[in-house]
Amino acid sequence: MTAPTLTPRQDSHFQHARQVADAVLFEGYVLYPYRASSAKNQLRWQFGVLVPPAWGAGRAEHTYQRTECLMEPRRDATLSLELRFLHAQRRTVQRLGTDGRFTTVDSLDAGDRVYVPWDEGVEERIELSVPVAELAGAGVSLPFTRPAHEDAEAVRVDGRTVGRLVRRRERVDGLLRLSATELDGPYRVSRLTAVVENTADWPSNGMAAERADALPRSLVSAHLLLGLSGGSFLSMADPPEWARTAAASCRNEHTWPVLAGEDGRADVLLSSPIILEDHPRIAPESPGALYDATEIDEILALRTAALTEQEKREARGTDDRAAAVIDLADTMPPEILDRLHGAVRALREVTGAAGRPDTPWWDPAGDPTVDPAHDRIVVDGHQVGAGSRVRLRPGQRRTDAQDLFLQGRTAQVEAVLHDVDGMVHLAVTVDGDPGADLRREQGRFLYFQPDEVEPVEEP
The missing domain is CATH 2.30.30 (SH3 type barrels.)
Known part of the structure; x- marks a missing residue:
């Protein structure tokens, strides 16, 4: 494969789809009751995890995603792509002693929050735009790297430093491969193939081979946004009759592509590790991210508001996103909570069985x-x-x-x-x-x- 020819990325393609993509990215990031000590938060990130090949061999975890879909690009069309994933970083908590030294501890009391060790997720994006014509034949490939990183954040109470949070990220390497093949048929349609691979090395120093050890070198919640500057994608769930055979021949592994633009448009595709329908949407009544799409916002908001103050302190110390959920539940006006109780999306006149109004x-x-x-x-x-x-x-x-x-x-x-x-x-x-x-x-x-x-x- 050749290196891609980069052109200015057309970000406007993805504005409508990004809200749903964010829900995919952070699905299960931190679950109610939003505390690190909660049992359900001990095994996180179940969707779209691509692990290092050497660690994943012989395990049920995946090392790659393969997306195949059908598109009808116009001549001189450009394909814009955005690979999004979370880069797990390990946070340890240290207390400042009277001798001026920092000691790693299991928890640190800091006023309105209690800090505990936690794996945070840093959002990463790999972006490119490439003319569709360059995807023919061998296509293009784009290796990418996210380097190792370490930093420390001081924890202060009443202006006095009482400890620090140390964050460490491991290096992550990957490869993105794109190609397109024009298919025979009554219309000019091409099969687009996009493969995302984790190519990170796995240390051979005998370190414990636990899933938690592999996550910092993994692509977590990986998914793709694809957009065409001219032309359209075909629905893979409900393709037109003439394209059903071609759609059935597409091979999608560990991901599922759906139309994700505004209703009536088909120039944006979301390839998600979670099964979605075409044109998925976030309910407009949703007050904000609650990181648990399998629950109902009303129930989550009420349960979160009912947590004890000690539980809320630990939740705030778990993660900034968890703290935002606690604050959201505590400050939600009654009229916003009422909106979560239910909504009627559409009404139409019904005249009764067999058209008889009685x-x-x-x-x-x-x-x-x-x-x-x-x-x-x-x-x-x-x-x-x-x-x-x-x-x-x-x-x-x-x-x-x-x-x-x-x-x-x-x-x-x-x-x-x-x-x-x-x-x-x-x-x-x-x-x-x-x-x-x-x-x-x-x-x-x-x-x-x-x-x-x-x-x-x-x-």
Whole structure:
């Protein structure tokens, strides 16, 4: 591969997507109750961790990410790229003794906060822009390094130095490889390949091979932002019909690309280690970063505000970001908290079942045009309805990883359902499920769309 020809980066591409990218970067950085002593904060950074190759050999951790996606670039288009990750730095706490020497300690009381050892995350960015034409053939490669670093910050109480925080970062090395191949087909489309590798050395001095030791030499929460100056990317979750075969042939490892620009635009892509849908957004009601996207902001805010003063002191001493969360919860006005209770995104007029205003729209029994037990639809030229047998093929647009375990399993259709948006869903019970009879009795089924099943010929 050749070295990339750098051109001015088009930062405006990523402004809309960066808020979501920040959530990916700091997902799980520090979890409620935001204290280093909390058990859940002893094993952090579960997503997008790329470890040194020599340490990762034979382990379940990854050393690289591979992104493949489809794009339709205009002639003379430029690809802008931003690789973002956290560089873990180890913070130790030292107390100043009466003899003027610093001694490493497990905690240091400093008034409104209690400092404890902690691994902080420093945001790193690798940025480049390259003409799409230069990605043909061998493409381009960009080695990068983030050097080792050490500094100390004095801890003062009432103007008097009582200790210091010593921060150490290890050297991190990586390689970014980009290439593009134009594909045959009815339209001019190219497959873009972006590979991020950790190439850091691992010391051979017999140091303990624990995950915590590897993190300072790792790329943590690694993800990519990609933007085109002209042209567009194709959705990998829901590509146009003519591109489905090409999209299915793309190989994405340890990451997943989604459209991330404003609604209606497709010139920005986010390749994330967390499964997202196209055009993901942060709820506008969210008051700030709470570093736990699996929780509800309202619950987190209320729980955080209810911490004891001693717990808040330790949280503030854990990390500046944790301190900001505590301050946010303590100072949140009631009207902001009320906004977190719920929001209606859109309203539309519903005239009732079968267009009759006197029939509740949510009552399927009141709509004579649907009959879940007897309705049938056509799938691959076969009539499918209650009692039909199908093979499950969960689609890529699904975000529930549990569905992957059902790939290829056979099932029985229990009902054909129509929702208020006009979508058709097949309620099924999986063959071999010991709770199938209970599901039928309670009406609790698994649901798949018609393009996610294959009819099974009856013997």
